[in-house]
Amino acid sequence: MTHDEALEAIPKAENPLGAAVEVLQEGFEHYSWVGIYLVEGDELVLGPWRGPEATEHVRIPVGQGVCGAAAANGRTEIVDDVNADPRYLACFPSTRSEIVVPIARDGSVVGEIDIDSDRPAAFDEEDRAFLEQVAELIAPHC
Ligand code: SME
Numbered sequence: 001m002t003h004d005e006a007l008e009a010i011p012k013a014e015n016p017l018g019a020a021v022e023v024l025q026e027g028f029e030h031y032s033w034v035g036i037y038l039v040e041g042d043e044l045v046l047g048p049w050r051g052p053e054a055t056e057h058v059r060i061p062v063g064q065g066v067c068g069a070a071a072a073n074g075r076t077e078i079v080d081d082v083n084a085d086p087r088y089l090a091c092f093p094s095t096r097s098e099i100v101v102p103i104a105r106d107g108s109v110v111g112e113i114d115i116d117s118d119r120p121a122a123f124d125e126e127d128r129a130f131l132e133q134v135a136e137l138i139a140p141h142c
Contacts, residue, residue: 001027003130010134016141018048020134024115025050030123033092033116037067038142039109044071047111055091065089070100071109076128080121092116099123103135103142111142 006023013019017036025034033051037044037060044067046058062071066087070077077100082088088098095116103111113131117123 003126003133006130007133007137011137016138020113020138021048021050024113024131024134030117030119031115032094032118035114036103036111036138036142037071037114038111039071044068044112051092051116053092057089057091060089066098067100067112067114070102070112074102074104074109076101076132078123078128080123082116094118096120097122099127099131101128101131101135103139105139105142110139 006027009023010016010020021034021036024031035049036047038047042062044060044062046055060067062068066077066079066085069087079085079088079098082095082098095118097117097120099115101113102109103113113135
């Protein structure tokens, strides 16, 4: 699937958050596990996700883990080697790299897209730009 095809399909769906995790996880081979966390108070709560396994991290305090860092500072986090990042909260033994893209509405972080890859350093600036566009598209639905 191309980035443009995904950006077109997601907002047209009846449930854009569910569609986003499905399209991203199925459409892009290096996106091994895709989840959307939603901010509830000072926690991130796991919403829709797609991947081979469930994660035990269904609630993450803002400020903890790579997810919590992205929510706290409102910036995309790219981790090329999760085993070298002391902030990393492990979910799956197969994960080698991760990207977390905040979803903002009216200037505050309301959620984030979290993607784990089984490939080392799987995420580049193109992934960042693409996923930041996806985050903008789904922000009104968070
Ligand atoms: N690795 C994340 C936790 C969520 S799982 O990847 C699904 C983190 O460090 O915050």
